[in-house]
Amino acid sequence: MQHLIIGAGPAGVVAAETLRKADPDAAIAIIGDEPEPPYSRMAIPYYLINNIDESGTYLRDPKQHFGALNIEVVQQRVDKIDTGGKSVTLADGSSRSYDKLLVATGSRPVSPPIPGLDLPQVHSCWTLEDARNIIKLAQPGSNVVLIGAGFIGCIILEALVKRGVNLAVVETGNRMVPRMLDEKAGGLLETWCKNRGIDVHTSCSVEGISDAGDGQVEVSLSDGSKLGAALVITATGVKANTDLVADSGIEVDQGILVNRRMQTSNPDVYAAGDVAQGVDFSTGNFEVQAIQPTATDHGRIAALNMAGQGDEHHGTLNMNVLDTVGLVSCSFGLWMGVDGGDSAHLYNPEEFQYINLQFDGDHLVGASSVGKTQHVGVLRGLIESRIHLGEWKQRLMQDPTAIMEAYVACTQELSYH
Amino acid sequence: MQKSLNIDPGKCTGCLQCEMACSYEHTGTFNPSRSYIKVFTFHHEGRFAPYTCTQCDEAWCMRACPVDAITVDMATGAKVVHDDKCVGCKVCTIACPFGTINYSQATGKVVKCDLCGGDPQCAAACPTDAITYVDADWTGYDRMLASAAKSLPSAEATA
Ligand SMILES: Cc1cc2nc3c(=O)[nH]c(=O)nc-3n(C[C@H](O)[C@H](O)[C@H](O)COP(=O)(O)OP(=O)(O)OC[C@H]3O[C@@H](n4cnc5c(N)ncnc54)[C@H](O)[C@@H]3O)c2cc1C
Ligand code: SF4
Ligand code: SF4
Numbered sequence: 001m002q003h004l005i006i007g008a009g010p011a012g013v014v015a016a017e018t019l020r021k022a023d024p025d026a027a028i029a030i031i032g033d034e035p036e037p038p039y040s041r042m043a044i045p046y047y048l049i050n051n052i053d054e055s056g057t058y059l060r061d062p063k064q065h066f067g068a069l070n071i072e073v074v075q076q077r078v079d080k081i082d083t084g085g086k087s088v089t090l091a092d093g094s095s096r097s098y099d100k101l102l103v104a105t106g107s108r109p110v111s112p113p114i115p116g117l118d119l120p121q122v123h124s125c126w127t128l129e130d131a132r133n134i135i136k137l138a139q140p141g142s143n144v145v146l147i148g149a150g151f152i153g154c155i156i157l158e159a160l161v162k163r164g165v166n167l168a169v170v171e172t173g174n175r176m177v178p179r180m181l182d183e184k185a186g187g188l189l190e191t192w193c194k195n196r197g198i199d200v201h202t203s204c205s206v207e208g209i210s211d212a213g214d215g216q217v218e219v220s221l222s223d224g225s226k227l228g229a230a231l232v233i234t235a236t237g238v239k240a241n242t243d244l245v246a247d248s249g250i251e252v253d254q255g256i257l258v259n260r261r262m263q264t265s266n267p268d269v270y271a272a273g274d275v276a277q278g279v280d281f282s283t284g285n286f287e288v289q290a291i292q293p294t295a296t297d298h299g300r301i302a303a304l305n306m307a308g309q310g311d312e313h314h315g316t317l318n319m320n321v322l323d324t325v326g327l328v329s330c331s332f333g334l335w336m337g338v339d340g341g342d343s344a345h346l347y348n349p350e351e352f353q354y355i356n357l358q359f360d361g362d363h364l365v366g367a368s369s370v371g372k373t374q375h376v377g378v379l380r381g382l383i384e385s386r387i388h389l390g391e392w393k394q395r396l397m398q399d400p401t402a403i404m405e406a407y408v409a410c411t412q413e414l415s416y417h
Numbered sequence: 418m419q420k421s422l423n424i425d426p427g428k429c430t431g432c433l434q435c436e437m438a439c440s441y442e443h444t445g446t447f448n449p450s451r452s453y454i455k456v457f458t459f460h461h462e463g464r465f466a467p468y469t470c471t472q473c474d475e476a477w478c479m480r481a482c483p484v485d486a487i488t489v490d491m492a493t494g495a496k497v498v499h500d501d502k503c504v505g506c507k508v509c510t511i512a513c514p515f516g517t518i519n520y521s522q523a524t525g526k527v528v529k530c531d532l533c534g535g536d537p538q539c540a541a542a543c544p545t546d547a548i549t550y551v552d553a554d555w556t557g558y559d560r561m562l563a564s565a566a567k568s569l570p571s572a573e574a575t576a
Contacts, residue, residue, distance in 0.1 A: 010483065040483035046504035052484075056504070060485050293481045293512050300480065321507045328520065330511055373507075375455075378516030385514070404516055405457050408466050412426065 001026040003306060004088065004096060006078045006244070007104035008032025010040060010292060011273025013059050014299035015102050015306075016071045022307035028070070031090065033077035036128050037062030042292050044131045045159040048138070054128060083248045083266050100268055100306040103256060104299065105241040107274035107290055111147075111234045116209030121217045122232045125156045137231035140164035145219045145229040147206050149176040153235035154189070154324050160233075161198065161325050168199035168227050170206050170219075180320050180331045184347055185354050185370045192327045192352055201225070240275045240288055253277055255288040260312035262302035270306055272298035281315035281384060282333040282365060289318050317384055321376070327352055328373050333383045334358055334366030341365065342393075344400040355400040362389045364396075367403075375404045382407055419494045420552045422537060424467050428547035431456055431465040438542035442533055444523075451523065453530045454539045454548075467539070467548055470517040470530040472496055478529070481512035495532040503527060 003019050005012045008030050016028050032038060036054070043057035060066065066073050077091040087097040109124040111117055123133050138144055142165050146153055149171035160167050171178075175186030176193070193200050205222045209232055212218040219227045240255035251257045251265040255277035262270045262278060272278075273295035280287045294316040304310030321330040337343055337358040346355040351371065358366040364382040382389075382403065389396065392406040436452035444451050454469040472495050479487040479496050486502035487509065489495070498518075503526040509518050510527060518529040530537075532550075540550040 014480065042483040042506055042508065043504055046506070051504055056484060056502070058485075059483065292483055292508055293477075296480050319511050321511045323505075323507065328507065332511070373510070373520040373522065375516030375519065377510050377513040377518065380511060381514030381516065404455070404468070405459065407516065408457050408468055409459060412466060412468075 002097060002099050003028045003102070004098035004100070005030045005102040005104060006032075006088070007102075007106055007273070007275070008034065008038040008073065009104060009106050009273060009295065010042075010059060011106070011276075011295040011299040011302075012102065012104035013038050014296045015104060015272060015303040016066075017069065018300045018303035019307055020069045020071060022304055022309050026307070027072075029072040029074055029096065030066075031074045031076055031078055031088070031096070033075070033091075034127065034129075035075065038066075038073065039128060040292075041126065044125065044128065045155050047128070047131055048125075048134060048156075048159040049162040057128065078244060081244060081248050081269075083250070083269060086268060098268070100270065102299075102302055102306065103245060103264075103269065103271045103275060104273045104295075104302075105244060105275045107238040107240045107255075107288075109234065109237070110239045111236045112205075114147075114206050114208060116211075116217070117234065119209055119211060119217055119232075121215070121230060122209060122234065124234050125152070126238075134231065134233065138163050138165050139230070141166065142230040143216075143228055144168070144231045144233065145170065145206075145227050146233045146235060148235035148237070149173075149200070149202070150235060150237070151177055151180055151320055151322060152238075154322055156233060156235055157193070157198070158323055158325055161196070165231075166197075166199075168201065168219075168229075169193070170201045170204050170221060172203070172205045174203045176200070176202065176324075177322065177329075180322070180335075181329060181368055181370070182336065182356065184345075185329060185356070185368055188349060188352050188354060188370050189324050189327060189329065191349075192324060196325050198325075199227075238274070238290055240277070240290075242275060245269075253286070257286060258302075260315075261305040261310055262298055262313070263305060270302040272302040279313065279315040281317040284315065287318075289316060291318070291320060293319065314384075317380060319380060327371060329368070329370040330372075330376050330379075331368040332366060332379045334360075335368040336366065338365060342397065344397045346400045357396055357400050357403075359389075359393060362393045363387065364389065378404050378407045381411075385411070387411065420535075420550050421472070421494075422469070422532070422540060423549045423551045425547050425549075426464065426466040428545045429456065429465040429467055430545055430547075431458060432544065434542040434544060435467055435539035435548055438538040439530075442538040443528070451521070451528075453517075453519075453528055468517070469539075470496070470513075471515065472530075472532070473515070477512045477514060478509035478518045481508050483508065490531070490534070493532045493535045495530070497531045498527055498529060500524070500526050 039057040080089040144165040176189045256271035274290045344357040354370040367379040436449035439452040
């Protein structure tokens with residue numbers, strides 16, 4: 001059995017490891033096009049602030065791990081998939097055949113058509129290569145403009161502040177992280193950032209970037225302001241890397257469409273991670289989530305099914321955790337609520353604390369919080385287990401902080417006698 | 418045979434000796450707020466329930482970690498966080514559906530139960546045997562694990 005995996009990110013690596021466990025004798029190869037050993041994009045912000053060196057971003061110890069598991073890692077770009085002949089063509093012209101193929105090619109950053117994006121001071125923050133460029137330009141005291149205060153933008157924001165730059169952030173939405181936090185929570189983040197000297201522009205867009213000489217650029221905003229900068233970072237969204245399957249007849253929408261076994265419309269081809277449009281736990285719809293926990297879950301489910309041992313997946317829960325210069329926020333599932341559902345809130349703006357719980361009947365279906373770091377994972381447990389909260393719903397309505405108590409009481413008998 | 422913690426909430430009196438012992442073992446200070454095991458209080462029922470990581474088989478925390486900072490201690494089966502590798506990204510804290518791996522502002526890393534390398538101090542400190550460390554097959558802790566696992570339809574065949 002030859003298992004071939006395209007893409008050496010978390011989805012591809014977890015898939016290879018799971019395959020090895022499930023099928024000790026199979027041949028397994030990961031083909032990835034980046035020049036570094038398999039690494040994690042998520043670790044880039046910590047590399048930017050010198051918390052780790054480049055090797056700290058590696059998903060596994062490249063010297064030992066893959067060899068020990070007899071997983072071949074090939075550094076090449078895959079140019080073409082021939083689903084008829086069940087083979088792929090690599091950039092060097094060679095080809096490799098497969099019995100089962102996993103496409104785990106991730107996503108790439110995209111930007112709106114802003115004039116000046118091609119200037120050398122403008123970078124996205126997606127790869128280690130991008131990170132090296134950013135480190136060169138984001139020197140302490142220099143002016144930096146970040147375009148986009150979405151989830152990824154806010155993660156980079158923290159790293160830039162720690163590098164000691166003067167930071168301005170421009171977000172078209174009316175608040176920070178609009179797709180993860182509601183107005184109250186987004187508002188808390190904005191105040192928090194402004195209190196720390198960050199120049200936040202919401203409901204505002206960048207109209208153009210022009211060369212200002214001396215290595216500087218000028219960024220023009222829709223609110224009329226003009227900002228000088230040594231570095232402009234774009235974090236304006238991502239797009240699934242589906243090009244590879246474009247001519248293969250495999251069904252594509254926002255990402256590669258997969259069923260609950262992570263199988264594409266071609267039964268021998270699977271997809272996982274940022275590139276895959278898989279089932280969402282909360283809605284049952286097929287969505288591209290583009291988050292790390294989903295990438296690793298996808299990788300595992302795809303691998304089990306490729307090895308013939310898998311099952312249908314109940315869907316991945318959309319969830320995020322974010323540390324914005326010390327203020328931790330997170331969101332899970334249907335944090336914006338459902339029609340006819342109840343909700344519970346705790347809002348304490350002086351303390352930068354917020355909890356939002358959303359119910360459907362007596363189930364928890366979504367939640368978000370600001371300023372809370374303890375036991376937040378149990379929100380996932382409460383949502384994904386579809387626990388009937390019974391009387392605990394009323395208790396949570398009165399005290400939304402009692403999430404751990406609710407979970408323990410609903411899942412454990414308080415006495416085993 | 419690997420041992421596991423056996424928790425019997427029916428015997429817990431809420432004395433918090435386990436939290437004291439855990440925080441002392443891991444931080445060098447008696448500070449229950451930094452304990453990795455927590456005793457939850459149920460005022461209505463007049464009951465207490467100590468709760469910590471079950472070292473679950475799925476190890477959601479370990480799988481979600483982007484930098485391989487959580488590994489299995491082969492001797493005890495505990496999932497252990499390595500501070501030298503943890504970058505503090507917190508993704509494990511939302512991935513663990515039991516809420517038992519948590520971010521520590523004090524260290525900038527995450528913390529969780531590591532079974533104290535095979536000599537859990539919570540069990541040693543508990544005066545009522547509500548927490549014991551035993552090699553029984555079917556401990557209350559296993560029941561806690563099983564009921565927690567049952568509550569999560571992981572829908573993946575056990576390979
Ligand atoms: C700065 C930053 C911070 C982030 N922080 C978080 C966070 O805190 N929490 C979170 O949940 N998510 C975060 N993410 C998102 C997370 O990193 C992604 O969801 C995750 O990397 C997806 O994994 P993947 O394996 O699907 O894709 P990727 O990690 O993108 O890996 C895909 C690989 O495939 C390669 N590839 C593509 N096409 C080909 C081809 N034709 N041939 C060969 N190789 C190919 C790519 O070059 C890439 O190396 C962050 C991302 C960034 C950039
Ligand atoms: S912290 Fe949570 S996910 Fe990790 S081993 Fe413990 S119970 Fe499992
Ligand atoms: S906080 Fe540390 S242990 Fe947890 S996922 Fe991030 S790097 Fe891994």
